[in-house]
Amino acid sequence: MERRLEVDPWRIVETGFDAAAGPDCMASESLFSIGNGAMGGRANFEEFFGGRTLQGNYIGGIFYPDKTRVGWWKNGYPEYFAKVLNSAFWPGIDIYVGEERLDLSICRIEAFRRELDMRRGVLSRTFTAVLPNGVKVGVKVRRIVSMAEPELGALSYELTLLSESGAEVSVTAFVEGDVRNEDANYDEKFWEPVALDRESGALTMRTKKTGFEVRWTQRTAVKAAGRPVSGRNVSENERIAERFVCTLKTGETVALDKFVGVASSLNHPEAELAAAAESVAQRAWAAGFEAVLAAHEQAWAEKWAGCDVVIEGDEAAQQGIRFCIFQLLQTYTGRDSRLNVGPKGFTGEKYGGSTYWDTEAYCLPFYLCTSGEEVARQLLRYRYRQLPQAIGNAAKLGFKDGAALYPMVTMTGEECHNEWEITFEEIHRNGAIAYAIYNFCRYTGKRDYLAEGGLEVLVGIARFWAQRATFSEPKGQYVILGVTGPNEYENNVDNNWYTNYLAAWCLRYASEAAEYVAAQYPDDYRRIVAATGLNAAGDEFARWREVADGMFLPEWTLEDGETVFLQQEGYMDKEQRMAADIPAEQRPINQHWSWDRILRSCFIKQADVLQGLYFFQEAFGGETIARHFDFYEPRTVHESSLSPCVHSILASLTGRAARAYELYLRTARLDLDDYNREVHEGLHITSMAGSWLSVVEGFGGIRVGRDGRLHVVPRLPEKWRSLAFELHYRGAILRFGLGTGEVRVVSVNGRPAEVVVGERCYRVDDRGIQVKVG
Incomplete structure (x- = not known):
């Protein structure tokens, strides 16, 4: 048909x-x-x-x-x-x-x-x-x-x-x-x-x-x-x-x-x-x-x-993003913290309708920005309430002392995924839970959630990473062995860069969060210490920092002398081919190749190193991100629904406008155009949040900077005449109107906010601002 x-x-x-x-x-x-x-x-x-x-x-x-x-x-x-x-x-x-x-x-x-x-x-x-x-x-x-x-x-x-x-x-x-x-x-x-x-x-x-x-x-x-x-x-x-x-x-x-x-x-x-x-x-x-x-x-x-995105000049792009927003709105409303966002929502049975790490990595920012912080808090509370089960998951695998491993798939907090390379090895999911807490605090400007429940979650996650890392005598550094990164086309690998970097970051962030709660919320800190035994021997924080500072992060020197963060050890031992070389009749490869052939290939299912660069882009310069995009994106087959959105954002960030737009259409119209030939099984709900991110963060250039202010750097596709959307930000509801050479921002509810356009910070209220940009 x-x-x-x-x-x-x-x-x-x-x-x-x-x-x-x-x-x-x-x-x-x-x-x-x-x-x-x-x-x-x-x-x-x-x-x-x-x-x-x-x-x-x-x-x-x-x-x-x-x-x-x-x-x-x-x-x-x-x-x-x-x-x-x-x-x-x-x-x-x-x-x-x-x-x-x-x-x-x-x-x-x-x-x-x-x-x-x-x-x-x-x-x-x-x-x-x-x-x-x-x-x-x-x-x-x-x-x-x-x-x-x-x-x-x-x-x-x-x-x-x-x-x-x-x-x-x-x-x-x-x-x-x-x-x-x-x-x-x-x-x-x-x-x-x-x-x-x-x-x-x-x-x-x-x-x-x-x-x-x-x-x-x-x-x-x-x-x-x-x-x-x-x-x-x-x-x-x-x-x-x-x-x-x-x-x-x-x-x-x-x-x-x-x-x-x-x-x-x-x-x-x-x-x-x-x-x-x-x-x-x-x-x-x-x-x-x-x-x-x-x-x-x-x-x-x-x-x-408060959720609509308006694109002038491109009806296919407009239809695509509204379809994504519509599905997100009808999948999760935030009325019940016992519920979460299943990868297929209410559209099919694949993945069991359960909760994955997709919620924290992709969906929470959408609900936070479009529905307000209380809806996002509901998603955080969902994980907090399941902390005992996460500790139980880790205990089943031999971890102790309150180490927590959040599940890859769950309804109750107990792990229920049954593919060994994911159940035991795709442990990067733990880092996404911690990153969601950080992202919430950074965006709202409020750190009270750390005292409410966030610190307890971070402690369990940090204890897991501290125990999961192994000290390598030959390397003189800590390593993490036998994992699967976001790129599920490589299983049971050692020192996946994304996993190692995320683990080190989690350890540092948990330590910083503990110090903050101890100073700002002493009563809550005493309660948490009593419940978790945090730093009982006086050296737990030092241990976390030791593992974080000593974490091995694999790199590779290219022929031009530049270095790249290596997907994992041994990646360059594979035959290096480009995704464009795969015959069309063999795509998607997961429907035509044996799993053995996929695992031995260099092809990447979804963003892995680039996922880390997206999360922590403030820590890396644009030149570093561009170099890694040019190395990894041509090797990526985008056969995960979560892949095109991250690549689109980074392509926008690094000035690759045509590729950013192409990848945006792939994520926003993934199901409408059935790119991966699997829509009969249900829609890709969680990746639809990534489509929204590719518009707002990618083309809109919205990001919370190191200064805690909202920065906007428009990078509209050539055929778009304008882009408009609203964001909830620190009590204000801001309406952005972005056009060629112009940024307009107004506070819909009159609450003031600081917004940086170019190099200048503006105080935005109900009178709004209109700024010319180059």
Whole structure:
């Protein structure tokens, strides 16, 4: 199927549909997904579809510990892989016209349009189809997962008879609880039924092992040719269903409004689930679909008010960044610190829907800058609350004395990833947790979070690095052996530069943070010392500094005499080729090459050394960053969704404008254009935050400087006439307008802030500033 996506600044529009297209049909289900931070799902058709599909609806925080499946068990392996579950299919509608079932896999489709209105958060679909019995119908559907009411899903479904003679139409609205996860390791069903309440139109299901209970209550309103139609209950097994039968004449319409309340034991006592789901569904039914839709649209308008990025002169770029922002906003709202950002959000099952290091490295800055510091604090608290589990993860691997290893994949804080080269070796994730605390303090100008919980996290991380490093007698320095860096195309390597540099930085930062809390928050410091035994023997800080100062950082001298930080020891022993030399038919290499061949190649999956230079760019000059960009970027295949954004930012920083723009389109339109041919599995939510960074930090040139002030150095792509966005910064909400040779900044809320443009610092308030730049 050739997916026909229109370029539109506020909409994702697909025209045409081919039921035989398989993965492309599933890719559309991903692209048009909707959610509200608490739940969401793929854009599966409401009516039955006999073609290839990945049916998915997900509820944040509801998970199952799927038993680990590996060929060779190793001590320290997690016993389970936590997965956000595919839950009951709430949008279901089954339609028969005469004796024929409406199924787009067997109909002749004369017109088809699917639209995701990102401004309003509305998924809609219209089509005209001829059923196998010759009857022609037209359908119009609108669906939302309410941003105003986190436990509500609602839809409006209209079917119009277009044939020349009348027909009997049967419409069954249902919620189907008999669902499975496609990624189940042992083809196990994760849900078991608790209750089917026919009288109230409700279904209760419970997760096995974890014991979460969820209640779905359905309310419907149906009219045929403008007159109300009564239904009859046809619920059975694990399905609540109500059937409506009517006879339509040519041109007449049957219209169904459906409201489903979804209440879980994550948020309600089990004894109150029925009342909670009933209340949500009943209130929505009484208000009607249009009122529910209006409240939802108002909530989305408020979301967009401080988050929008406006690009003039480039609609493809504009559509790309708004798609990214839309997905981020509907994946995480900050209302619940027990929830986090899964790499696929509510769009698919890959990666289990769990939390990765992506949140701290990429997502936290987006929410911090667009939603305010309290939302970002929620993300930090998520990790603080899971510190005991992180200490437990480290203890399973033989670490002691409160050393903490944060998980690569988690729902509860306990590691649940089961690939050895990641579970045991991709330990750089620990550094991203520490960097997020530093980034938060630097950006907000507040260090109180160190006393609130940040220092305890840093202590656990520092203890891990101090124990994980080994002193090498031949080198006379500390080394870190047997790791995997962000570049997962090289496993079990020694002295990965990024990992070693990050470890040394963490040790120094933890020591500095402890000194700060001791001086500024003595009561909190005494509490932390009592809880952790920090520096009990009086030499712990000295040990951290010794390891940090003595850390081995591999380098390589190039033929021109310049040195580069070496990806890891032995990297230059590999055959040095450029990514451009790989034949197009062999890309992406992870879908065409053996893993052995990939590991022996020099090709890089994502930024590794460059990731470190991005994080700590103030510590390295622009010339150093440029040299490393020119060395590593040509060897990078960008087969991680997290790769193009970092490269785009560094390309902007170093004056490589054309490459920066090319890489930006790759990150912002990664899913829309399906660069890696995997959108059918779900969207790349966390990398979308990287797309925002590539606009704001890369092209906007926004960065907190060593002086603690916000600096702006615009580097707009040639075809962009202007760029505008808002940032929350130290109490102020600043609106930036960047154009050719001009920077405009105004404080929307009137709170003053200091902004550096060029070499001059300006005090920005509600009167704003307008500065000419070269």
